[in-house]
Amino acid sequence: MSYIDMSKEELIKLREKLLAEYEEKKALGLNLSMARGKPADSQIELSMGMLNILDENTQFVGEDGLDTRNYGIISGIKEAKKLFADILDVKPSNIVIYGSASLSLMYDTISRAYIKGILGSTPWSKLDKVKFLCPVPGYDRHFTICEFFGIEMINVPMDDNGPDMDMIEKLVAEDDSIKGIWCVPKYSNPSGFVYSDEVVKRFANLRPKAADFRIYWDNAYCIHHLYADNQPEILNIVTECEKAGNPDMVYEFCSTSKITFPGAGVSAIATSEANVAEIVKFMDAQIISHDKLNQLRHVLFFPNMDALNAHMMKHADIMRPKFEKVLEMFESELGDTGIASWTKPLGGYFMSFDGMEGTAKKIVSMCKDAGIVMTGAGATYPYGEDPKDSNIRIAPSFPPIDELVEACHVFIICVKIACIDKILETK
Amino acid sequence: MSYIDMSKEELIKLREKLLAEYEEKKALGLNLSMARGKPADSQIELSMGMLNILDENTQFVGEDGLDTRNYGIISGIKEAKKLFADILDVKPSNIVIYGSASLSLMYDTISRAYIKGILGSTPWSKLDKVKFLCPVPGYDRHFTICEFFGIEMINVPMDDNGPDMDMIEKLVAEDDSIKGIWCVPKYSNPSGFVYSDEVVKRFANLRPKAADFRIYWDNAYCIHHLYADNQPEILNIVTECEKAGNPDMVYEFCSTSKITFPGAGVSAIATSEANVAEIVKFMDAQIISHDKLNQLRHVLFFPNMDALNAHMMKHADIMRPKFEKVLEMFESELGDTGIASWTKPLGGYFMSFDGMEGTAKKIVSMCKDAGIVMTGAGATYPYGEDPKDSNIRIAPSFPPIDELVEACHVFIICVKIACIDKILETK
Numbered sequence: 001m002s003y004i005d006m007s008k009e010e011l012i013k014l015r016e017k018l019l020a021e022y023e024e025k026k027a028l029g030l031n032l033s034m035a036r037g038k039p040a041d042s043q044i045e046l047s048m049g050m051l052n053i054l055d056e057n058t059q060f061v062g063e064d065g066l067d068t069r070n071y072g073i074i075s076g077i078k079e080a081k082k083l084f085a086d087i088l089d090v091k092p093s094n095i096v097i098y099g100s101a102s103l104s105l106m107y108d109t110i111s112r113a114y115i116k117g118i119l120g121s122t123p124w125s126k127l128d129k130v131k132f133l134c135p136v137p138g139y140d141r142h143f144t145i146c147e148f149f150g151i152e153m154i155n156v157p158m159d160d161n162g163p164d165m166d167m168i169e170k171l172v173a174e175d176d177s178i179k180g181i182w183c184v185p186k187y188s189n190p191s192g193f194v195y196s197d198e199v200v201k202r203f204a205n206l207r208p209k210a211a212d213f214r215i216y217w218d219n220a221y222c223i224h225h226l227y228a229d230n231q232p233e234i235l236n237i238v239t240e241c242e243k244a245g246n247p248d249m250v251y252e253f254c255s256t257s258k259i260t261f262p263g264a265g266v267s268a269i270a271t272s273e274a275n276v277a278e279i280v281k282f283m284d285a286q287i288i289s290h291d292k293l294n295q296l297r298h299v300l301f302f303p304n305m306d307a308l309n310a311h312m313m314k315h316a317d318i319m320r321p322k323f324e325k326v327l328e329m330f331e332s333e334l335g336d337t338g339i340a341s342w343t344k345p346l347g348g349y350f351m352s353f354d355g356m357e358g359t360a361k362k363i364v365s366m367c368k369d370a371g372i373v374m375t376g377a378g379a380t381y382p383y384g385e386d387p388k389d390s391n392i393r394i395a396p397s398f399p400p401i402d403e404l405v406e407a408c409h410v411f412i413i414c415v416k417i418a419c420i421d422k423i424l425e426t427k
Numbered sequence: 428m429s430y431i432d433m434s435k436e437e438l439i440k441l442r443e444k445l446l447a448e449y450e451e452k453k454a455l456g457l458n459l460s461m462a463r464g465k466p467a468d469s470q471i472e473l474s475m476g477m478l479n480i481l482d483e484n485t486q487f488v489g490e491d492g493l494d495t496r497n498y499g500i501i502s503g504i505k506e507a508k509k510l511f512a513d514i515l516d517v518k519p520s521n522i523v524i525y526g527s528a529s530l531s532l533m534y535d536t537i538s539r540a541y542i543k544g545i546l547g548s549t550p551w552s553k554l555d556k557v558k559f560l561c562p563v564p565g566y567d568r569h570f571t572i573c574e575f576f577g578i579e580m581i582n583v584p585m586d587d588n589g590p591d592m593d594m595i596e597k598l599v600a601e602d603d604s605i606k607g608i609w610c611v612p613k614y615s616n617p618s619g620f621v622y623s624d625e626v627v628k629r630f631a632n633l634r635p636k637a638a639d640f641r642i643y644w645d646n647a648y649c650i651h652h653l654y655a656d657n658q659p660e661i662l663n664i665v666t667e668c669e670k671a672g673n674p675d676m677v678y679e680f681c682s683t684s685k686i687t688f689p690g691a692g693v694s695a696i697a698t699s700e701a702n703v704a705e706i707v708k709f710m711d712a713q714i715i716s717h718d719k720l721n722q723l724r725h726v727l728f729f730p731n732m733d734a735l736n737a738h739m740m741k742h743a744d745i746m747r748p749k750f751e752k753v754l755e756m757f758e759s760e761l762g763d764t765g766i767a768s769w770t771k772p773l774g775g776y777f778m779s780f781d782g783m784e785g786t787a788k789k790i791v792s793m794c795k796d797a798g799i800v801m802t803g804a805g806a807t808y809p810y811g812e813d814p815k816d817s818n819i820r821i822a823p824s825f826p827p828i829d830e831l832v833e834a835c836h837v838f839i840i841c842v843k844i845a846c847i848d849k850i851l852e853t854k
Contacts, residue, residue: 051482052480071463071689099527114542115576125542148713261496261497262496263498263715263719282575285534286531287530288528291721293688
């Protein structure tokens with residue numbers, strides 16, 4: 001029954017019951033986390049065969065004709081470029097292979113724009129103001145990079161088709177201090193939304209006032225499906241930008257952090273050949289090459305897309321029951337209360353949860369007191385400021401399923417108490 | 428016999444003979460390189476046991492209590508900090524572990540100063556002028572980083588005790604736009620010089636006008652000896668800076684690139700705990716952690732300093748005959764000509780060679796025409812400008828010894844011809 005429709009007395013009574021349950025849970029001294037998009041131990045185990053895949057019998061001289069164990073090949077070995085080109089459906093010449101994490105690659109991409117500019121534009125460090133558009137709710141680490149570089153962030157609302165394109169088209173056409181937008185186009189962090197074809201096409205056809213405006217297309221979950229038979233596809237942004245006469249307007253990011261080992265993966269950027277040339281030129285001041293042995297491990301472990309897709313289905317088999325369990329608990333416990341809503345992703349690592357306005361901080365804080373660590377309330381918004389204080393990112397991947405159930409129970413109790421308190425304020 | 432004392436006729440005759448030899452060599456269609464400090468294949472083989480050291484029996488949860496295969500531990504695993512603390516003789520709390528190359532670490536260190544400043548100082552990007560002192564001859568990649576960030580470089584001469592400290596003390600005390608100095612204190616690149624205790628102490632006791640002045644102490648070759656029984660030690664700069672009341676004034680860099688696999692090593696910075704705290708704080712925008720599996724490979728392959736030192740002696744056994752062969756050829760072919768001088772390092776990857784003034788570019792260009800790639804003339808000076816056009820870096824590590832001998836032969840012929848031409852100009 002809808003909590004909104006309950007009488008004050010009913011709510012007070014229910015609150016007492018819930019509070020008793022909460023105190024009971026608290027007494028258990030739990031220490032559980034649904035905070036970060038961390039693969040579970042069982043997922044990590046899937047890639048163990050990669051760890052000792054290199055040995056004295058390995059062919060270390062590859063298509064580049066150089067020994068991968070020694071210096072050189074700054075932009076990545078050809079075999080790795082081909083792997084990422086296949087994943088992202090672009091040409092190997094559109095790819096630069098980077099280090100162990102796409103976060104560093106994104107940071108460096110912004111950093112180079114800040115220090116040197118993009119294709120001849122003024123370095124951002126020399127400008128009074130640089131702004132980025134941030135579809136919300138979004139990924140906190142994107143926002144942290146902007147804060148680090150003093151980039152002003154503007155919230156852009158999104159729905160299950162993607163961000164509000166009317167707003168984006170208008171803003172980028174008007175304001176040449178807007179230099180970028182962060183996008184997680186597929187299984188968006190945290191909502192799991194998948195950008196519609198129309199949204200991708202409108203992105204590719206943007207007419208920004210700033211020549212150095214770029215779409216920062218973080219395709220982190222491009223092959224991170226939950227289901228074998230329900231895998232939405234998004235349009236290829238690199239190709240669409242080419243078609244639209246905007247070949248240089250997008251940087252697409254991707255990594256194996258959640259395919260093999262977090263922090264010990266391989267990352268890559270896909271972009272126009274003009275952008276690739278500039279990136280590699282600037283990289284020359286920074287590195288001789290990223291870890292080519294780790295690139296080689298990955299291409300040997302994934303000889304083709306079939307091998308990679310089969311591997312991703314093993315991840316899905318571990319992740320899917322967790323997502324389904326959380327959704328089932330939300331549905332049965334909160335489904336008819338009218339106090340919360342949540343997304344139902346087909347992939348990625350997160351779902352987006354909304355309690356009533358003004359409850360998120362309280363929910364997360366109550367969870368913490370009971371030993372359940374959630375992603376910080378507000379973290380899904382720039383500057384950590386959720387204007388409605390309603391959004392919480394749910395990250396069900398890491399805990400084993402019994403712990404996840406326990407954590408969810410506590411979370412649901414906290415949601416109910418915080419929302420009842422909010423309703424009671426008005427009764 | 429000294430070429431300077433020879434008559435014009437003798438020189439012309441000798442030149443003809445040498446030119447015939449040169450043409451003969453050229454006709455061989457050689458393709459050899461003494462350009463970069465690249466370990467030889469046989470050195471790479473020394474670390475093959477590290478490649479499959481991780482497997483299903485590995486203990487992946489280390490002293491930090493977290494799985495090294497998953498996210499986290501931003502500043503590096505404790506075991507790796509201990510290894511580098513032992514190498515550099517500092518405390519693990521002075522260490523931040525970085526990615527696969529110290530070059531990136533140095534770049535990032537400069538980059539953070541440029542973007543954010545150092546311990547509260549003005550970011551360099553907001554200053555009109557930033558200058559670095561560059562002991563010469565030095566390492567081209569240091570200079571490239573400065574050029575990338577628009578940092579003006581000032582040459583500082585050095586001798587076999589280290590850089591000219593009178594000049595350095597005076598300049599840093601007077602000019603607060605001088606923010607740093609690049610040093611390779613042990614087996615300096617390219618000279619192989621080892622800084623004397625007095626020089627290190629004077630560095631530690633600098634009184635720079637700029638609070639954000641730092642010594643960029645690239646201790647790349649700290650354990651890269653050529654001999655078992657003749658290993659010069661330098662004073663510990665981190666400790667000396669502490670003693671001198673300048674604990675924050677130095678960043679020391681180090682990596683395993685030339686210990687295990689170039690480009691797939693582990694790098695580290697050693698500095699004061701205040702600097703460490705700031706570095707880790709800023710890194711948070713950039714990365715979740717560097718590759719901890721590669722850190723683990725290294726600590727398992729080098730369980731203690733004895734194992735590491737034994738490994739380095741295997742490198743020495745491969746490198747030493749090459750250095751000695753080059754020195755022997757220089758001595759026998761150029762020793763009494765009066766047209767060239769060179770250093771005789773006890774470690775590192777290079778020796779510094781000086782022909783007569785105004786000959787280096789010609790020598791390198793003639794070598795190139797005969798299929799021998801040397802480090803570019805001028806590369807050992809900021810902006811690629813060797814004011815005397817005399818210095819050439821010799822990198823004997825990569826070629827097998829027979830190829831090295833062949834390359835050296837050609838090089839010596841080119842030196843002789845270029846210097847005779849120079850002498851003839853004045854006869």
